[in-house]
Amino acid sequence: MQPGFLSQGNLGGGDGRAFSIKPRLSLSETWSDNVSLARINGTKDSGFITEVAPGVQIDARTARLKGYFDYTLRGQFYTTPSGYSRTQNQLNTFGTLEAVSNWLYLDFSGIIAQQSISAFGTQSPSSANLNSNATETSSYRLSPYIRGQLAGLAEYIVRYNYSTTQTSVSNTSDIDISEWTGQLRGSTPFQSLRWSLDASQQTADYSRGRQTDSERLSASATYTVIPQLRLTLSGGQEANNFASAEKENHTTHGYGFDWNPTERTQISGFKERRFFGDGHRYTFSHRFPLSTISFSDSKDVSVLPNQFATVGRGTVFDQWKQLFSQLLASQYPNPVQLDIEATKLANAFLSAFGIPGNTQATSSFLTSRATIQRRQQLTLAMQGARNTLTVMFNRNENQTILANDTVSDDFSINNTNSIKQRGVIVNFSHQLTGESNATLMASRQESIGAGTTIQKVTTTMYQGSLMSKLGPRTSGSISVRHTKFDTPTNPYTENALIGTISFIY
Secondary structure, eight states: OOSOTTSGGGSSOOOOOSEEEEEEEEEEEEEESOTTOOOTTSOOOOEEEEEEEEEEEEEEEOSSEEEEEEEEEEEEEETTTTTOEEEEEEEEEEEEEEEETTTEEEEEEEEEEEEESOTTSOOOSSTTSOOTTEEEEEEEEEEEEEEEEETTTEEEEEEEEEEEEEESSTTSOOEEEEEEEEEEEEEOSSTTEEEEEEEEEEEEEETTSOOEEEEEEEEEEEEEEETTEEEEEEEEEEEEOSSSSSOEEEEEEEEEEEEEEETTEEEEEEEEEETTEEEEEEEEEEEOSSEEEEEEEEEEEEOSOHHHHTTOOSBHHHHHHHHHHHHHTTTOOSHHHHHHHHHHHHHHHHHHTTOOTTOBSSOOOOOSSOEEEEEEEEEEEEEOSSEEEEEEEEEEEEEEOOSSOOSOSHHHHTTEEEEEEEEEEEEEEEEEETTEEEEEEEEEEEEEEEESSEEEEEEEEEEEEEEEEOSSSEEEEEEEEEEEEEOSSOOEEEEEEEEEEEEEO
């Protein structure tokens, strides 16, 4: 990877092929002095972990289909316990099919990843470690929709969303979500004034919790003050049974703005009175010639674990994908194509600099209820001729709104009404030669539960890596890692040495 990776000339692009299929194979060997993450005063089980990981990446760009598919099957073989082996799946796919030209479309997405069951259980430095607090979780979504115009006076879109999220352990909740949404929007005799009507109905069914239902109806007006500045007012009604057995009706109203003072700067904000108080979403991003800054702050109802409600954002890869999405937004107005280009660019960047993309900034946890979630994220990136520095901050707070607490999850088991998680990752990369890089990474995450008692767990990790191209299609890396997990009940430390060779066909 040459210097200037973040320059405008390297943002986006492609080879123009309708289908791009790239099979790959990676082999890694890990020595860990604590394979199963045993507590400090227990007996550590050191050993080797061999991982064979075939995978494939497919990029589709036809006239009707825009899609991305990336799948890896990880076979893991352990010397401790002797003869033990297992497989893990890793999937990231999304796209849009235009079934009927300019009218009927189908969005789809899927993700399979390792997920922490409890925010206060043992946190893993890697998916290769043996940890009873981690489980494979899959989430799939299908969303057909139609869009068009009504007599040339208004635009409409009607969408149906269905998603299912499942885990591989019996004591956690599967979640099925069914949702209808509709929007009607149009102009007025005043050129700068536009209007919109939005409606939605959602049912979330938890296998180990109760079903929740919600409906919303709102109207909004947007006034363009100048081409770079728009103001919005909204009002409406909502009804749901998130906090009670029967549905409760509430009035909503809000206001916001979108401001793009320059091509490199985007600022937006929206504040709304909701049934739980004030909800909001604020974003800011700015791109300098060799650096970027991005910030977001939102508060809303969440019915899925954070990792699957947003298809990530907990890992370094997710953070970089979000950052590149903001940088490429003006270049790719189509959201599916934007998602594809941002994903490819994030993968290329992390691979080029040897940054471990699956490192968690703040890991999520599994719940069996809707929560009020506030999520804050700050990403900074600076690049010199041979050096790249990234700093990523995350802060998440989930509050339960369930009046009669009968479900089994972190809130009830730990007698907690609020769970706060915050994390930071600092990554420094130095380009040794045109084909090799050295990286240093430090991360820290805290999970705090506020209830009748205060609970706190902290995970700190340091990792150094050397990565180099070994041939036109082959690359290799070697890494050392130190992890410390602090908790009153089950603390541990772990040291590991990892070597990896990857081949792309």
